[in-house]
Amino acid sequence: MKVGVVGLGAMGSGIAQLCVEAGLDTVGREVTADLGERARERIGHFLTRKVEKGKLESFDLALLTTTTELADLADCDLIIEAIVEELGPKQELFVELERICRPDAVLATNTSALSVTEIASATSSPERVVGMHFFNPAPLMPLVEIVRAELSSEAAFDAAYALGEKLGKHPIRCHDTPGFVVNRVLIPLLNDCVRVLDEARVSPEDLDAGMKHGAGWPMGPCELLDLVGIDVHVHASEALYDKLREPRMAAPPRLVAMANAGLYGRKSGRGFYTY
Numbered sequence: 001m002k003v004g005v006v007g008l009g010a011m012g013s014g015i016a017q018l019c020v021e022a023g024l025d026t027v028g029r030e031v032t033a034d035l036g037e038r039a040r041e042r043i044g045h046f047l048t049r050k051v052e053k054g055k056l057e058s059f060d061l062a063l064l065t066t067t068t069e070l071a072d073l074a075d076c077d078l079i080i081e082a083i084v085e086e087l088g089p090k091q092e093l094f095v096e097l098e099r100i101c102r103p104d105a106v107l108a109t110n111t112s113a114l115s116v117t118e119i120a121s122a123t124s125s126p127e128r129v130v131g132m133h134f135f136n137p138a139p140l141m142p143l144v145e146i147v148r149a150e151l152s153s154e155a156a157f158d159a160a161y162a163l164g165e166k167l168g169k170h171p172i173r174c175h176d177t178p179g180f181v182v183n184r185v186l187i188p189l190l191n192d193c194v195r196v197l198d199e200a201r202v203s204p205e206d207l208d209a210g211m212k213h214g215a216g217w218p219m220g221p222c223e224l225l226d227l228v229g230i231d232v233h234v235h236a237s238e239a240l241y242d243k244l245r246e247p248r249m250a251a252p253p254r255l256v257a258m259a260n261a262g263l264y265g266r267k268s269g270r271g272f273y274t275y
């Protein structure tokens with residue numbers, strides 16, 4: 001089986017890493033050769049650490065080809081898109097993929113808050129479009145949501161589910177509703193947590209300690225927002241608010257201000273914490 005991954009940022013490179021680990025031929029596409037090379041180095045680094053720690057016997061990085069040409073995905077069986085979280089660019093990409101890829105290839109999107117059905121609607125073969133929503137960090141989080149869009153075929157859905165299993169994930173089946181399953185719950189919850197920061201006049205450190213030691217979260221909400229990216233979270237909150245009109249979905253002003261100031265969290269070196 002050959003898998004294509006379009007976009008090798010935090011999510012895409014994590015997904016490509018899972019494919020290599022599962023022994024699958026993988027083609028990763030980035031816009032520049034340099035970005036492709038950096039993703040390859042990151043993947044090599046994490047897999048080497050896993051071998052050093054005795055969690056993985058060996059791996060073959062030669063299974064991963066990086067390219068800047070979408071045409072190199074022509075013979076992939078399943079392609080996972082992990083580019084910028086905007087409808088227009090995703091729709092344009094799916095139209096291109098439909099032109100380039102085999103007619104039986106499954107086209108999956110890793111979108112977290114956009115509609116898979118809307119992405120698929122730009123193509124003339126929406127039956128082969130599904131959602132495969134991974135969680136950050138993709139190599140470590142066991143879940144993948146397999147999302148059935150309005151016109152997804154059974155065959156495409158089953159192929160995505162089977163790939164999720166092959167990658168060692170725990171797939172769950174869901175429909176194309178705003179936020180799917182986890183983000184529908186997690187996004188308003190994280191927004192509530194940030195509102196509590198001000199209401200309860202608590203520090204990020206204490207809120208994080210509270211949720212870790214009082215509710216068993218593996219990391220506190222502020223640490224988690226810094227990991228996900230404040231900009232990514234605000235963007236997803238806005239997308240869900242647009243669709244559901246539930247006040248809890250709207251990003252608190254404090255997060256919007258942080259995003260506007262470039263305090264994105266880990267990736268920019270500063271968010272709630274400094275890295």
Ligand code: 3HC
Nearest residue numbers: 014046049112134135136137139140141183218219224228
């Ligand atoms: N890719 C690959 N490997 C990575 C990695 C990455 N991005 N980041 C870390 N690692 C590796 C490192 O090699 C590290 O080992 P090293 O320090 O020895 O080199 C190792 O993983 C760390 O693994 P551990 O098991 O020791 O880490 P923890 O036990 O601390 O667990 C965690 C880390 C799994 C991230 C845990 O803290 C956790 O579950 N946090 C919650 C994360 C979460 O909720 N994510 C969901 C976000 S919401 C989302 O993604 C939805 C989206 O649509 C916005």
